[in-house]
Amino acid sequence: MEHIILIKGARVFAPAALGIKDVLIAGNSIAAISDNLAVNNSTLPITVIDGSGKILAPGFVDSLVHYIGGGGEGGFATRTPEMQLTDATLAGVTTAIGVLGTDATTRTLTNLLAKAHALETEGISTYCHTGSYEIPCRTVTGNITDDLILIDKIIGVGEIAISDHRSSQPTTSELRKVAAAARVGGxxxxxxxxxxxxxxxxxxxxxxxxxxxxxxELSLKQFYPTHINRNIALFNAGLEFARAGGVIDFTTSTTEYDLKHGEVAAAEALSQALRAGIPAMQLTMSSDGNASLPVYSQNGELLGLEVGQVNSLLRALQTAVLKLDVNLSDALTSVTAAPAQILGLKQKGQLAVGKDADMLLLNSQSLSIDTVIAKGRRLVSAGKPVVYGTFEKPQQCTTGG
Known part of the structure; x- marks a missing residue:
């Protein structure tokens, strides 16, 4: 187990550019960010990582993951699989927020919480939302406010569905009551x-x-709408929502069918929103990992179904920066500082003294993953997992790092 890690000479993005710095990790926190750091006490177990020529960034905060899978819209055989630890870590995700979607019957909040605790034990930070697509919301304790107050891992509500044939067709009054309960509980x-x-x-x-x-007295920022890149009409409505003070999220998992039928790729949506003058802290990207991605005809007939991929988040970041010339700090903000602030995760999404030691070393040219550190523990090194989920590899291999 690594007690102290010293990363030397990396180009640090916090996500703001800090230049070439050394970063010292003690336990699960960032102890120092400075020039020419050294630890002289030879009695301490120290791991030194050479960061020269690499980018050091905060670990990604994936604000929407179906990490117990989702109920497939094509029947029981299309229920999607659970996320595994390395699905997240190899994509740079060190914090994940789990949700229920269409199916809150065969996928339950207790199952979601159990998976959150399992992934936390295996190495990353996890949180959950109570509820699902429908209103009245499914809860653990009987109401939204109590879930937020009494269950540590529950930090919000969702994902409540609107403007969708799979939603419970919520009324304005119902949406207000959900938002008010979430506000008070939070x-x-x-x-x-x-x-x-x-x-x-x-x-x-x-x-x-x-x-x-x-x-x-409710604020637009009480709501965190996602899939805003679903089509150009919704994208434009999202820009209006952001200009009115709200925050919007673009989904990185997609299908070729959706892209050919009007969906705006998440990287392109981020680029266009920034060019439209929307501040980076009001824009996020999330993977919708392990969700079912159904393809419907105009008549609502199911044409096909794919599975959301957590690693689409990393690919979207790479596309935004390397192909669409999005500033690296802005692109990183959309998957680190912005979702952390929106969700109230004060220890996440930034590289700063006292914050949780969640960080990535990225190869400068390709932005591919070299090293992943979560809560001060190295989970990926040289692009390969050194820690696996319990059922991903024999038990003796799960304590690497």
Whole structure:
């Protein structure tokens, strides 16, 4: 086990560019970021990592992952598989927020919480949202506020579905009550209390959220709508939502069918939103990992189904920076500092003294993963896992690092 790690000479993005620095990790926290750091006490177990020629960035915060899988819209045989530890770590994800989607019957909140604890034990940081697509929300304790106050891993609600034929067709009053309960629970528990919102391709777009806050004390920032790159009409509505003070999320998992039928690729959506003047801290990308990605005809008939990939988050970042000339700090912000702030995860998403030691060494030219450190523990080295999930490799290999 590595007690102290010293990373030497990396180009640090916190996600703001800090230049070439050394970073010292003690336990699970960042102890120092400075020039020419050295640890002279030879009695301490120290691992020195050469970061020269590499980029050091915060670990990714994936704000929407179905890490127990989802109920497939094509019947029981299409229920999607669970996420494994290296699905996250090889994609640079050190913090993941698990949700339920369409299926809250065969996929349950207790199952979601159990998987969150398992992944936390294996090496990454995990949180959950209570609820699912439907209102009234499924909860653990009986109501949203109690779940947020009494269950440490529950930090918000969602993903509530709107503008979608699979939603429960929530009324304005129902959306308000969910947001109010999340707000109060978040305040009392010191959590974000955000409401993650699945937005479908319906004609109402984001209007249900504007209606929910109208003539109330609620803020648009109480809602965290995702899939905003689903089509150009929703993308443009998302820009309006952001200009009004809200935050929006682009989904990196997709299908060739969706891209050919009007979906805006997440990297392109991020690039366009930044060029439109939306601040980087109001824009995020998430993977929708292990979700079912159904393809429907205009009549609602299921044409096919694929599975969301956590590693699509890394690929979208690489595309944004290397092909679309998005500033690296802005691209990193969308998968680190911005989702962490929106979700109220104060220890995550930044490289700063006292923050959790979640970080990535990236190859400068390709932005591929070299090293992943989560909570001060090295999980990936030289692009290969050194820690595996319990059922990914024989038990004797699960304590590497």
């Amino acid at each position: 305040m009392l528990a010191g959590k974000g209390g955000t409401v993650s919102v699945h937005v479908g391709s319906g004609d109402s777009l984001l209007q249900p959220l504007f209606a929910a806050v109208k003539d109330t």
